[in-house]
Amino acid sequence: MSGFTTADVPDQSGKTFVVTGANTGIGFEIASALAARGARVLLACRDEQKAEAAIGRIHRKTPEAHLAFLPLDLADLASVRNAAGLAQKEPRIDALINNAGVQGPKRRHTAQGFELTFGVNHLGCFAFTVLLLSKLAETPGSRIVATSSGLHRNAKIEWDDLDAQKRYQWMPRYAASKLANLLFIFELDRRLRAAGLPVTAVACHPGLAGTHLARDSWWGDIAMSLIGLVFNTPAQGAWGALQAATGPVKPGGYYGPTKFSELRGPSGECTPSADARNPELARRLWDLSVRLTGIDADSLSHT
Numbered sequence: 001m002s003g004f005t006t007a008d009v010p011d012q013s014g015k016t017f018v019v020t021g022a023n024t025g026i027g028f029e030i031a032s033a034l035a036a037r038g039a040r041v042l043l044a045c046r047d048e049q050k051a052e053a054a055i056g057r058i059h060r061k062t063p064e065a066h067l068a069f070l071p072l073d074l075a076d077l078a079s080v081r082n083a084a085g086l087a088q089k090e091p092r093i094d095a096l097i098n099n100a101g102v103q104g105p106k107r108r109h110t111a112q113g114f115e116l117t118f119g120v121n122h123l124g125c126f127a128f129t130v131l132l133l134s135k136l137a138e139t140p141g142s143r144i145v146a147t148s149s150g151l152h153r154n155a156k157i158e159w160d161d162l163d164a165q166k167r168y169q170w171m172p173r174y175a176a177s178k179l180a181n182l183l184f185i186f187e188l189d190r191r192l193r194a195a196g197l198p199v200t201a202v203a204c205h206p207g208l209a210g211t212h213l214a215r216d217s218w219w220g221d222i223a224m225s226l227i228g229l230v231f232n233t234p235a236q237g238a239w240g241a242l243q244a245a246t247g248p249v250k251p252g253g254y255y256g257p258t259k260f261s262e263l264r265g266p267s268g269e270c271t272p273s274a275d276a277r278n279p280e281l282a283r284r285l286w287d288l289s290v291r292l293t294g295i296d297a298d299s300l301s302h303t
Contacts, residue, residue, distance in 0.1 A: 003258060003266025004243035006033045006235065012246065013038035016093050020044040020072060020128070021100025023054040026147075026206055029238040030097060032058045034246075035065035042090070044072040044083060044100070044128075074100055074124030076111035077293060084131035093135050095143040095245045098125045098181075103174040107164050114292065115164045121177035126184055126289045130297045133199070140198035145244040146185045148205045148254070150262055151175040153273045157285070178205075180285055182254065182272050187282035189252030191300040200251045203272070204244040206237030207257030207264050232257065232264050239267040 017034050021027040022043035031041045035058050045051040051069040058065050070086060073079035087093060101121045110119035129144055136142040155175035158164070164173065182203050189201040240256030247267075249255060254272045259265030275281060290296045 003239075003268045004247050004255075005239050005266050006242060009033055009037050009242050009246050011037055012094075015095075016040040016042070016090055017095045017097060017245065018042045018044055018070065018087055018093060018132070019097045019099055020074065020125075023047065023050040025234045026237045026241065027097075027099040028054050028057075029235045030099060030241050030245075031067070032061065033235075033238060033242055035067060036062045037246075039094075040066040040068070042068050042070040042087065044070040044087075046071075046073045046075075072100075072128070073111075074120045074128065075102075075116060077124070077127055077295075078111065080124055080127045081131065084128060087132060088135050090135070092139045093132065093142065094139055095145060096129060096132055096136060097241055097245050098129065098144070098146045099241060100124075101147065101177070103170060105170045107168040109163075113163070115162060115168070115173065117173045117177050118162055118180070121174070122180035122184065122285075123289060123293055125181065127293045127295045129184075129188070130295050130300075133197075133297050133300070136199050137197050141200070142198070143200045143202060143245055143249075144185070144188065145241055146181045146201075146203050147241060148181040148185075148203050148272075148276075149175070149178040150205055150207070150256075152179040152182055152276055155179040155275070157281075159284075179273075179276055182276035183278075183282040183285045184289070186252055186272075186277060187279075187286045188300075190279070190282075191286075191297075193251065195299050197299065200249065202244040202249050202252070203254045204240035204267070205254070205256035205262070205270065206240055207232050207262060236264070243267040 019031045022031040023045045043051045055067045072083035108116040157176045185201050185203040243255045254270045257265045258268040
C-alpha cells in the first residue's frame with residue numbers, strides 16, 4: 001500500500017510518548033504500536049482500572065513493553081495540571097499525542113462549567129499541551145500531535161454560545177471541536193517557529209474509523225461498529241497519529257487516510273479546510289483559550 005501504516009513506524013527505543021485516551025480504541029492502538037517499537041509510553045487516562053487493563057493487553061503482545069499509567073481527566077483543569085506536573089518528572093518526552101475525545105447526545109459540562117465536548121476536546125487538549133511545552137522543548141525534535149476529524153470541514157465555532165446555553169446539537173458541536181483542534185495546532189506551529197523552539201506541531205485524523213467514541217448512544221455505538229467493518233478499524237485509524245508522531249512530516253502539517261475522500265487507507269498528507277487555515281480564527285481561539293483556562297505559555301504569548 002502507498003502511504004504510512006504501522007509497519008512504517010521506525011524504532012523508538014529510548015523515546016517517551018504521552019498518549020491521551022490510550023486505554024481503548026485508536027489511543028490503545030497508538031500506544032500498542034509505539035510500545036512494540038521500543039518506546040516508553042505513558043497512558044494518560046481517567047480510569048486507572050481501564051488503563052491498567054490496557055497495559056496488561058499490551059504486555060501480552062509485547063512482554064518487554066515499557067508502560068505507565070498517567071492519571072488525566074481532561075474534563076477537569078485541576079487534573080490536567082496534576083497530570084502535566086507528573087509528566088514533567090519524566091527524563092524526557094519525545095511526543096505528546098492528544099488523542100482523547102468525547103461526544104454525546106446530551107449536553108454535559110466539565111468541572112469548570114464548560115460544555116463538555118469543547119471543554120475536553122479543545123480546552124483540555126490546549127491546557128495539557130501548553131503545560132508540557134517546556135518539557136517537550138528540552139528534547140529537540142519533539143512533537144505535539146492533535147487529533148482532528150474530516151468533520152471539521154463544515155464546522156462553525158459558536159463563539160457567542162460556547163457553553164451551548166442557546167442550542168446543543170451533538171454532531172455540530174463535535175465537528176466544531178475538531179475544527180478547534182486544527183486551529184490550535186496551526187497557531188501553535190506559527191508560535192513555535194516564531195519563538196524558535198525545537199518542537200514540531202502536527203495534526204492528524206483517523207478517517208472514518210469504528211471506535212467507541214459514540215458509546216453514550218446505543219445506535220451510535222452500533223453504527224461505529226459497522227463503520228469499522230467497511231472503513232477503518234481502530235488499528236487503521238491510528239495510522240495518521242503514528243505518522244504525525246514518528247514519520248516524515250512537515251511542521252504544521254495534517255496527516256491521515258488519503259483514500260475515498262480521506263475516509264480510509266494508509267496515512268499521507270491531507271488538506272484542511274479554509275476555515276482551519278484562517279489565522280484570524282486561530283488567534284481568536286488561542287486568546288480565548290488562554291482566558292478560559294488561565295493557562296498561557298509565556299514564551300509563546302507575544303509571538
